[in-house]
Amino acid sequence: MTEQYHMSSHDGTYTKEFEAKVTATYPEIVELERTAFYPLGGGQPSDRGIIEWNNTKTDIIDVRKKNRIRHMVKGDLPEVGSTVKGTLDWNRRYSFMRMHTSQHLVSAVVNELYNSDTVGNQIGEDKSRIDFKPLKLNKDQIDDVESKVNDYISEDLEVNISEELRSNLENNPEIRSSMSSGLWKMLPKSVTKLRVISIGDIDVCPCAGTHVMSLKEIGKVSFVKKDNKGSQKQRLTYVLD
Numbered sequence: 001m002t003e004q005y006h007m008s009s010h011d012g013t014y015t016k017e018f019e020a021k022v023t024a025t026y027p028e029i030v031e032l033e034r035t036a037f038y039p040l041g042g043g044q045p046s047d048r049g050i051i052e053w054n055n056t057k058t059d060i061i062d063v064r065k066k067n068r069i070r071h072m073v074k075g076d077l078p079e080v081g082s083t084v085k086g087t088l089d090w091n092r093r094y095s096f097m098r099m100h101t102s103q104h105l106v107s108a109v110v111n112e113l114y115n116s117d118t119v120g121n122q123i124g125e126d127k128s129r130i131d132f133k134p135l136k137l138n139k140d141q142i143d144d145v146e147s148k149v150n151d152y153i154s155e156d157l158e159v160n161i162s163e164e165l166r167s168n169l170e171n172n173p174e175i176r177s178s179m180s181s182g183l184w185k186m187l188p189k190s191v192t193k194l195r196v197i198s199i200g201d202i203d204v205c206p207c208a209g210t211h212v213m214s215l216k217e218i219g220k221v222s223f224v225k226k227d228n229k230g231s232q233k234q235r236l237t238y239v240l241d
């Protein structure tokens, strides 16, 4: 298992540069003993950046997780056992952190106001989207969601990272309901503890992604598009400014 900086703390999440030992290489792949590069998952794209050693630099173009974390590289490979310095493309990553935290917040508000579940999401650098079911909001109702979301941002509610026992989460009615339905069934039985992201006292959600530590960092959420996907599902698209 590659240790991931962002998993246990905000300090880890805000790591822009780090050093790590190379544990294995394969053609166009580097594995490190620990990493700050986020692997594709949970609707959030992977990080990009560089690793460097001696006078050599190699681009990280994609990061995937399958048991171990694989940094997909374009360029030279470092020696196994040597130490490299990793540097994230921070603008890209920080956009994802703000967008991803907004996703939790929007999902929580839509659940609170309209009792609708989040059934999918795609985080982007410039815009992000969330699919809800059942949901069919009109323009005024979407404006209500937007102002409630931005009220919470101006309250600057705290974002916390913790680890909880699965058994406690499964029996907790406060957990956002997208997790309480189908998703539990997809988690292997061997997973007994989960990383949990909470926002003030309004949202608790199991998630392995990257998030900001303070809601104020989001700025302002604006909805730019709604698409009805069939009779029950609605997709809301938002931008930040």
Ligand SMILES: [Zn+2]
Binding pocket: 100, 101, 104, 197, 207, 208, 209, 210, 211
């Ligand atoms: Zn998340």
